[in-house]
Amino acid sequence: MGKKHETPLLDELKKGKWVSFVREIERAAEKSERTEDLLGQVEQSYRDKVTHWKHGGMAGVKGYGAGMVGRFTEFPDKYPGVKECHSMRINQVSGFFYNSDVLRKIAGIAEKHGGGLLNLHGSTGDIQILGLRQDEAEEAFQAYAELGFDLGGGGSDLRTPSCCLGQARCEFANYDTLKICYDLTQAYQDEMHRPLFNYKFKFKFSGCANDCVASASRSDMAFIGTWKDSIKINQDEVKNYVKKLNVQKYVIDKCPTKCMWFEEDNLVIDDPNCVKCMHCINEMPKALRPGDEKGASILLGAKAPLVTGPRMGMMFIPFYDVLEDSKNNYEWLKQLISNIWDFWDEYGVTRERIGELMQRVGVVTFLEGIGLEPIPEMVDHPRSNPFIKFEDEEEND
Amino acid sequence: MGKKHETPLLDELKKGKWVSFVREIERAAEKSERTEDLLGQVEQSYRDKVTHWKHGGMAGVKGYGAGMVGRFTEFPDKYPGVKECHSMRINQVSGFFYNSDVLRKIAGIAEKHGGGLLNLHGSTGDIQILGLRQDEAEEAFQAYAELGFDLGGGGSDLRTPSCCLGQARCEFANYDTLKICYDLTQAYQDEMHRPLFNYKFKFKFSGCANDCVASASRSDMAFIGTWKDSIKINQDEVKNYVKKLNVQKYVIDKCPTKCMWFEEDNLVIDDPNCVKCMHCINEMPKALRPGDEKGASILLGAKAPLVTGPRMGMMFIPFYDVLEDSKNNYEWLKQLISNIWDFWDEYGVTRERIGELMQRVGVVTFLEGIGLEPIPEMVDHPRSNPFIKFEDEEEND
Amino acid sequence: MPEEAKNKRLTDIGPHDFHDYLPPVIKKNYGKWAYHEILDAGSMVHVAESGDKLYTVRVGSPRLVSGSFVRDLCDLADKYCSGYLRFTTRNNVEFLLEDEKNIEPLKQDIAKLGLAAGGIGNVVANIVHTQGWVHCHTSASDASGVVKSVMDDLYEYFVEEKLPAKVRIAFACCLNMCGSVASSDIAILGTHRKPPRINQERLLNLCEIPSTIAACPTNSIRPDTQDGKQTLRINEETCVFCGSCYTVCPAMPIADPATDGLSIWVGGKVSNARTKPTFSKLVIPFIPNDPPRWPKVVEAVKTILDAYKEGAESGERVVEWIERIGWPRFFKITGFKFTKYHVDDFRLAETTMNYSSHTRL
């Protein structure tokens, strides 16, 4: 089969050992004329060293303000197949678990209604289907819905929550990341599909401080598993590790609070001083395990650099008892979320993420607004400048 | 002898084991009526819980804009002796070395022309003589001058430089702090006595990173001794320390760059990774000594909190060869200082310290202004936000 | 699916319930895993308290895949693990096996498809990345092409555990940073170097003046009038080419073939293991776009990785290594030039300076 567009530059990217995305576009193009045009346009970008997509343009399905990203080529005549080349975001399964049956169907719909190309997965966690036309959107959407899948977030709304695989396969998980991710996604369908926020809002759930879903740097509200009681130590296994690993150098000396040491052959941990960083457990998973009183810390405000610089999640709730609250349909958490969203709604400006709002109004004002008390766990250290805004009630201390 | 003013509150401060300043004021008051009034006024402040000094007012000697702080009481009728109660700043001897002869004379002048009270020393380092009247100032000044002492700084000028005792008694000193402090003070007499700067400017000189004159937090230009080559190790003495000290725990584990370890019984230091923090040398002064290629780091911009928050000195010159430059009458250093003062003069605003100016215009602009290149030693880490202001010349990199 | 549902338009059903896709061994041992062991860079085993074992074989993916690719995976899953598979948070594929004996044959089939088993343990993980010229309008560079070029070069580090610790590389094609660029061991970032060009006509139709002004991190956008019409003016002296205005206002394109390219960042980290999460820091301010294979970018990443491999102690992430040896030495070892661009000049710039006498000489 002759190629519709010559792609000498892209062909260079079929060389080398790593699996080639060019080969993948070509495989999709074999079945889809529009993807042939996509190939052509990308080749032209490689030649011109510039993108050839127009900015924005609408795409979506009825009753939803989110879930699709509109995309139009600058050269509809040259590449008519990508005159419209929208992408559709399909909410992934918690933990990205699938079976072959459903995956084949997902791919099938992408081929039937789109360009046969998918992102597995997008950076937020959606299954992305590339190359849809607006007039096919509804049909594709319903096909996925019939398979039991809905659209993900987009625009100024709650973005598709995602999580690490947690208790499904990981011995480190301190709470059920898959379940809370699923439950909250279901609870906030309206907030996901109909953008009414000032800007995007992201939840991510990691089962422990390793943060395998990078929640601390990429979500407005990050849940990071932790525990309250003591690390469980299997001293026999410790002794086994000592045989093969320099435990002093690689484990103990790297504990951030220096709260562990050997007493004779036994490993001792000063648990009240442990910050649940996971390092020792990572290094000796057979010997050490998180305690029994498990839950999650909640960090707020992470985001990408624009406009005021990149932000990491800031500690707000040192310990949230996920399991207990889940029995109450997450009543406590939902109240907190609602307080946050209300405050954001009232005081935030357009295109201001929650982290930027916190920074602008000040953490204390934000805390008062959402009904939390300041605690030392929130700060790296107390203030070092003397410009204290005393208030009247304090006068007669 | 009956007391002129009753001081029941201050009398409470004569109790206790620590030497009492009240007793000192009283001893001075025994010989000085004005100091009796001082005692009365301070007692009244203790009663009223508020200072009773007026703000400012002039005091000084002819041809000098600095060296005295004017002070007037709110109650000249009640405490006529402190109607005027100025203080005079006498430039200390480098390293605060004196002998009994000169000290007695210094005290004598303070008693003859002032209230007989001194600060040994003021926070900047001056000998402060308290309780002078303007009409006595000239006489007191000349009396000190005849003793070989001049006034210190004050107002918007170069403040009295000060230093740790350095090579006079300390084995850690990497350059002659006393000499450079003396030489530069002499070189900049005009800048000290006739305030023409935007605000104050302070030099302080510490012989090593222990910074015994707290230069890094209290001087616009801090000189902190360091060395370029290797720490000298006396392995025999190391072995002696090992007998009495847990060297691994208290020395090696606390090295900030972890650049030292034992190889068999010998201590090994990866000197290129040593940041000359002094810790190991402090702990084992008999075993370890700074290298031979000695000099100083220069840090700029420290200051007290007002107006933009407290600042520590910022690394600008990792290594300045003090000894070599002193042979050239400090030609290199004086050029740098002149560049800094010129830039400050041109771009600084009134009451803006050099650290605040650097912060306001940006470090790179400041570097360009004073003729230095940016080097990685100046930063804790390179930028992490992506807002790079590329300039045209870089275009075709 | 019941009949009435079929005829009704389905909305707000939410994501599929994950329970439906968990393999039986997971369902049985959910939340009851005891420990894991890494077998090699391509496989690991998780052992449950019950003694049950789950074997995982991980396979690199380009993330942008065809339906055929998906079916290839499904075929292998059917053949070796009852059809169960998952994707990782970094877009790798994981086959979930109950039978250890299937690992080797599966790996052979994987190789036959031209794919690589790997990515587990102390490896270069799959590069998290974004759309680039394939789909986005703001990109300063392509995404997939750079990633492919780099991964070809680092292939050995994906398929074998040869590094002191995990190395996470991320790519984003513009400062919006849809990848994890702000906090990766090594990050590659699409970078513009010219101010946006204002299209006065389109501006009036397409853009909201206040939100465009508010989008600028450096306050470089001011309202203006031209020929009596309301428009915007850009202060080119202060513009930092971030493209934020273009994101909000399509009438201010910023991409420029002659001056766009990439910057390189290192030393970010998200995990809380040992040290707190930290951002990536600039090491190479700019490398011009050089498609199709961006050799200088590839070389830069390799230089960093080689220096890291050579210098880091076992268990040290990139940032931990650099902080131990110091940034001056990092620049010396890699040969990268330290310039004024490396000195932060944004909002919190002053907090990035060295306030101490600590320095290597």
Place this chain on the structure above:
Amino acid sequence: MPEEAKNKRLTDIGPHDFHDYLPPVIKKNYGKWAYHEILDAGSMVHVAESGDKLYTVRVGSPRLVSGSFVRDLCDLADKYCSGYLRFTTRNNVEFLLEDEKNIEPLKQDIAKLGLAAGGIGNVVANIVHTQGWVHCHTSASDASGVVKSVMDDLYEYFVEEKLPAKVRIAFACCLNMCGSVASSDIAILGTHRKPPRINQERLLNLCEIPSTIAACPTNSIRPDTQDGKQTLRINEETCVFCGSCYTVCPAMPIADPATDGLSIWVGGKVSNARTKPTFSKLVIPFIPNDPPRWPKVVEAVKTILDAYKEGAESGERVVEWIERIGWPRFFKITGFKFTKYHVDDFRLAETTMNYSSHTRL
């Protein structure tokens, strides 16, 4: 002094040359010291490469001293060390002895004068402080009185080495911080809590409007007119009571007997030993003035010192101890209350937050 000099008015002669006051043993061994040993909290010996020894006896001073005090010291110096003595950078007196045998008799004479030998090694050093009600117009509290009260209570820690490391305490009577308050192990700071009161009449005569406005860290001062005359207005909502305006403009007094007092800070450090220099951090936002002996301030300092002595490992400065155990535990142990005032809200506030999941539970 030559005749002509006597008749000429002397100016710009600069400080006395230090060489004139160095004892012979120092002159001989200048720059050639080999090591030192601390003999007890009041004395130490420095040994030169030549083998020569210099004994130092350190004595606490209130800094604000009378001529008689100076003569007392001089008499001792004459008796025991040929008249040589010096002051330290923290205002202690040091006698510089060549003969070890003189240490004990000197110490006895010191005791007779009601003075204390001490301050060397792991002690509470003399408190660096400022003028207070004795001489300054901005003070929110007295200086010497608070210092005396605290030192009486901590006396044993000055005369004996009982602490894990050196503890530096500093006092400043206002936010100008003429003492080292911004970077001390424990700091006591005079603190106002009401906005300045503007005296309209004096304002016009005494103050420069622009520099007064510029003096404000929170931009709380605005130009205003009253009865047609130019004056200033203070935004009391944003004023942080720093007194900076009063420093520049005498017509805006801020001291207020009813509301002035002290705040307590900990964990600052200037030396570069081990860790970089760091600022003191707020622990008690406010304690009302309670002369003559400020019992609550004394108690607060003692509480901190006791907790430190109990909890720190040998060699740990206060900040190193707190960072090891964490601020939450510090507040728990001391019983101090963590309030909204502890959360920074000034310019760089956001850099003081905990951006991690690290937390003690």
